[in-house]
Amino acid sequence: MVTRTLGRSGIEVSALGVGTWAMGGPLWDAGSPRGWGPADDEASARALRRAFDLGITLYDTASNYGAGHAERVLGSALGGVRDQIVIATKWGYTFESDTRQATGEDDSPEFVRASLTASLRRLGTDYVDVFQLHLGGLDPARAAALRDVCEELVADGLIRAYGWSTDDPARAEVFAAGKHCTVVQAELNVLNDRQDMYPVLDAHDIAMLCKGPLAMGLLARSSWDDRLPTEDVRSSGVEWMRFFTDGLPSPEFLSKRDAVRDILTSDGRTLAQGALAWIWARCDRAVPIPGVRTVAQAEDNAGALAHGPLTPDQLSEVERILRA
Numbered sequence: 001m002v003t004r005t006l007g008r009s010g011i012e013v014s015a016l017g018v019g020t021w022a023m024g025g026p027l028w029d030a031g032s033p034r035g036w037g038p039a040d041d042e043a044s045a046r047a048l049r050r051a052f053d054l055g056i057t058l059y060d061t062a063s064n065y066g067a068g069h070a071e072r073v074l075g076s077a078l079g080g081v082r083d084q085i086v087i088a089t090k091w092g093y094t095f096e097s098d099t100r101q102a103t104g105e106d107d108s109p110e111f112v113r114a115s116l117t118a119s120l121r122r123l124g125t126d127y128v129d130v131f132q133l134h135l136g137g138l139d140p141a142r143a144a145a146l147r148d149v150c151e152e153l154v155a156d157g158l159i160r161a162y163g164w165s166t167d168d169p170a171r172a173e174v175f176a177a178g179k180h181c182t183v184v185q186a187e188l189n190v191l192n193d194r195q196d197m198y199p200v201l202d203a204h205d206i207a208m209l210c211k212g213p214l215a216m217g218l219l220a221r222s223s224w225d226d227r228l229p230t231e232d233v234r235s236s237g238v239e240w241m242r243f244f245t246d247g248l249p250s251p252e253f254l255s256k257r258d259a260v261r262d263i264l265t266s267d268g269r270t271l272a273q274g275a276l277a278w279i280w281a282r283c284d285r286a287v288p289i290p291g292v293r294t295v296a297q298a299e300d301n302a303g304a305l306a307h308g309p310l311t312p313d314q315l316s317e318v319e320r321i322l323r324a
Helices: 041-053 069-084 109-123 140-155 169-176 198-204 251-264 271-282 295-302 312-322
Strands: 003-005 012-014 017-019 058-060 086-091 093-096 101-105 128-133 159-165 181-187 207-211 286-288
Touching: 017 041, 041 069, 041 295, 058 207, 069 086, 069 109, 086 109, 086 181, 109 128, 109 140, 128 140, 128 181, 140 159, 140 169, 159 169, 169 181, 169 198, 181 198, 251 271, 251 312, 271 286, 271 295, 271 312
Parallel strands: 017 058, 058 086, 086 128, 128 159, 159 181, 181 207, 207 286
Antiparallel strands: 003 012, 093 101
16 A cells, blocks of 8 residues: 556555645636635745655646646755655646736647646756646537547656546547556545546556645544635636635535544544545545645655555445445
């Protein structure tokens, strides 16, 4: 359980990664937040370095997290150990760095290279390990053309492998047809099982980078007595924000979480550690990438590795309770 391989690429990573969306700080879309509010860069750097010290080797980011800021923070904090880590970043969204404003999408082949060039500069590296299309609902035929550009980037030595961040198995299959596709990034957590995606992973020998493994924080905090700030994306009201409504946990999902809390926290685990343990037990191709902002969060998440996955009986009991 210490390491996992990213599909057919042979790239070996820790069984747990780190997500950096929250480290990017503010991002706005027509006045609506797309970030997690203000970020403390020094705290972020300490958290990243602590995660590395604890054996975490996979770090996921994106060009638009904080309008490029998350990539800069990651590159600065871990630049000295670049040859010991695996960096996965994403492209597809456009933004204005100075104003932290999202400006749209770009699915052109030309933008693939332009975005990678900018990401390499912000990360302070000359290659990316896993380059991911970030536009989850893109037309499959259009995506196939971008997949071909990714193959060119592999040949050029600018990326080692690539994938698609999409929750649609059919779209994941389009990218999986590429020789150097090695991952799909999709949401997976105890409150949202992805039985539809597992056959794709097995059929094409690719891995799943699990976004939202802690359900946007719902599976990390024990109590939610206060409403989240308005600059937090969980207060935005966007249609895909299922786990939170107006800055508070959705009653439906909060109830489901509480129903399985005792199982997740068994054997001395914290709630977050139990949620990660469920993922490892559910799918041996899955690598959760929970976001962190503090050393304490990095330590809590990394502590899940010592406990390992839930037992088969515990996994079955969670299934029985949630699917009853």
